[in-house]
Amino acid sequence: MGTARIGVYGLGTMGSALALNMAENDIDVAVANREAAWISPFIAEAGALAQRLHPQDDLATLIGALPQPRVLLCMIPSSAPMDEVIAAALPLLAPGDTIIDGGNADFRATRRRSAELAARGIHLVGMGVSGGEAGARHGPSMMVGGPAHSWAQLQPILTAIAARYQGDPCVAHLGPDGAGHFVKTVHNGIEYADMQVIAEIYGLARHGAAQAPQAIGQMFARWNAGPLRSYLVEITAEILGYDDPATGHPVVDVILDAAGQKGTGRWTVIEAVRLGQSASMIDAAVAARSWSSEKDMRVRAEAALGGARHALELEEDTLAEAFLAARILCYAQGFRLLAAASDEYDWSLDYARIAQIWRAGCIIRSALLDDISDAFGAGVPGAELFLAPAMAARLTDAAPALRRVVSAAIAGGHAVPALAAALGWFDTMRQGWGTANITQAQRDFFGHHGFARLGAPGVHHGPWWAEDSADRPG
Ligand SMILES: NC(=O)C1=CN([C@@H]2O[C@H](COP(=O)(O)OP(=O)(O)OC[C@H]3O[C@@H](n4cnc5c(N)ncnc54)[C@H](OP(=O)(O)O)[C@@H]3O)[C@@H](O)[C@H]2O)C=CC1
Numbered sequence: 001m002g003t004a005r006i007g008v009y010g011l012g013t014m015g016s017a018l019a020l021n022m023a024e025n026d027i028d029v030a031v032a033n034r035e036a037a038w039i040s041p042f043i044a045e046a047g048a049l050a051q052r053l054h055p056q057d058d059l060a061t062l063i064g065a066l067p068q069p070r071v072l073l074c075m076i077p078s079s080a081p082m083d084e085v086i087a088a089a090l091p092l093l094a095p096g097d098t099i100i101d102g103g104n105a106d107f108r109a110t111r112r113r114s115a116e117l118a119a120r121g122i123h124l125v126g127m128g129v130s131g132g133e134a135g136a137r138h139g140p141s142m143m144v145g146g147p148a149h150s151w152a153q154l155q156p157i158l159t160a161i162a163a164r165y166q167g168d169p170c171v172a173h174l175g176p177d178g179a180g181h182f183v184k185t186v187h188n189g190i191e192y193a194d195m196q197v198i199a200e201i202y203g204l205a206r207h208g209a210a211q212a213p214q215a216i217g218q219m220f221a222r223w224n225a226g227p228l229r230s231y232l233v234e235i236t237a238e239i240l241g242y243d244d245p246a247t248g249h250p251v252v253d254v255i256l257d258a259a260g261q262k263g264t265g266r267w268t269v270i271e272a273v274r275l276g277q278s279a280s281m282i283d284a285a286v287a288a289r290s291w292s293s294e295k296d297m298r299v300r301a302e303a304a305l306g307g308a309r310h311a312l313e314l315e316e317d318t319l320a321e322a323f324l325a326a327r328i329l330c331y332a333q334g335f336r337l338l339a340a341a342s343d344e345y346d347w348s349l350d351y352a353r354i355a356q357i358w359r360a361g362c363i364i365r366s367a368l369l370d371d372i373s374d375a376f377g378a379g380v381p382g383a384e385l386f387l388a389p390a391m392a393a394r395l396t397d398a399a400p401a402l403r404r405v406v407s408a409a410i411a412g413g414h415a416v417p418a419l420a421a422a423l424g425w426f427d428t429m430r431q432g433w434g435t436a437n438i439t440q441a442q443r444d445f446f447g448h449h450g451f452a453r454l455g456a457p458g459v460h461h462g463p464w465w466a467e468d469s470a471d472r473p474g
Pocket residue numbers: 009010011012013014015033034035036038075076077078080081082084085102103104105129130131132133
């Protein structure tokens with residue numbers, strides 16, 4: 001047993017799995033937890049790995065067990081608890097030490113904490129960790145934001161525990177302060193949208209084509225052998241194969257249709273709007289979770305308004321193509337947000353690298369991410385993923401299927417908010433001449449806001465503001 005190279009504070013689902021992952025990779029780790037009673041059973045269950053784990057009674061002894069400059073990884077809720085732990089740790093730390101917030105944090109809080117700690121000579125790393133418990137235990141994807149000093153110290157540890165895609169570790173230093181947490185937030189936004197698209201396709205097959213869960217699961221399993229291969233498709237196929245031991249019914253039929261959410265999807269939508277963007281598929285997915293949670297209201301509305309959904313005839317290949325188009329558009333919206341934030345905060349995000357570190361370990365890992373990293377590597381006009389030649393060609397092929405699926409779903413009364421948002425965005429962005437001329441005319445008419453005029457520079461007003469106009473507004 002050597003000296004601990006890193007401390008892990010918070011031995012819940014993620015912290016304990018990361019500590020075991022480090023121990024398995026021959027990294028000595030000091031560990032502590034707020035509720036100290038958890039530590040002994042954790043060490044007992046670690047088996048042979050316990051020789052690399054250094055249990056500590058509390059935060060103070062944990063910090064005391066680390067060599068300087070210290071590295072303290074916190075795997076706790078990133079809201080008030082993180083501020084409380086930072087406040088408790090600060091008097092015990094020395095300039096040059098690093099605190100890592102490995103939770104799902106609002107990147108604005110990370111920027112604030114970074115500045116506050118920097119004033120004391122302490123470094124903060126905001127690190128997005130994806131992959132759930134299994135990823136944390138056997139190889140997560142990690143999105144690191146923070147100072148170069150901390151990255152130099154952390155890189156060997158994180159590289160050792162990261163997931164690998166064909167040998168490439170899925171961890172990268174993406175930028176300063178909140179860059180890592182922002183990228184993780186958008187990762188989660190994409191996760192929400194991809195999950196919602198899967199749920200909508202399940203709904204079309206189940207309620208539109210009257211297929212049994214097992215059969216739909218087999219369809220997802222077939223898709224998982226092709227271009228739609230992804231962790232979320234894989235687990236959906238598996239989930240749909242389970243029966244409930246208590247009732248014998250498919251397990252999905254005994255799970256209440258009311259989705260939970262902890263906030264990262266909502267943060268993505270809020271940041272999109274703040275950046276003057278709209279990630280409409282993520283917005284639709286967040287909305288769908290919120291609407292789903294209004295179970296009682298939906299039951300009353302079904303009684304009052306009728307809930308008829310008509311039968312659909314959609315080929316499996318058409319559904320698959322529609323899914324692929326929607327997935328490309330979802331990633332395109334996510335990467336636009338990253339580009340907008342990178343410009344706003346001067347992060348110089350490397351989009352190809354982000355796609356690369358999402359190829360393994362994380363919840364949104366998918367075959368498409370390999371193609372996306374190639375597309376960014378080859379150069380994407382203005383970081384617009386859907387204009388990359390390889391992506392544009394696939395979209396051109398797959399978009400007609402998306403249109404057929406959305407049209408049929410809407411005509412049949414099936415709710416497909418994320419698929420419809422994908423198509424709405426695609427159809428808006430592929431028109432060089434849209435309809436905002438009407439919006440601009442209205443704004444000028446009621447508010448004298450002015451508009452840009454074709455072929456003439458400057459701000460112009462409509463004839464409704466002419467001196468001799470009989471119907472001059474206002
Ligand atoms: N679960 C997942 O799939 C993922 C989670 N995350 C993020 O990782 C972080 C940890 O999540 P997870 O491991 O799932 O959570 P758990 O609920 O399993 O564990 C929470 C941990 O935080 C500690 N904690 C809670 N409040 C405080 C506090 N006020 N002061 C000190 N310690 C506190 C708990 O200690 P105690 O035992 O004493 O209660 C426990 O060790 C979160 O930020 C989460 O968003 C990120 C990616 C995936």
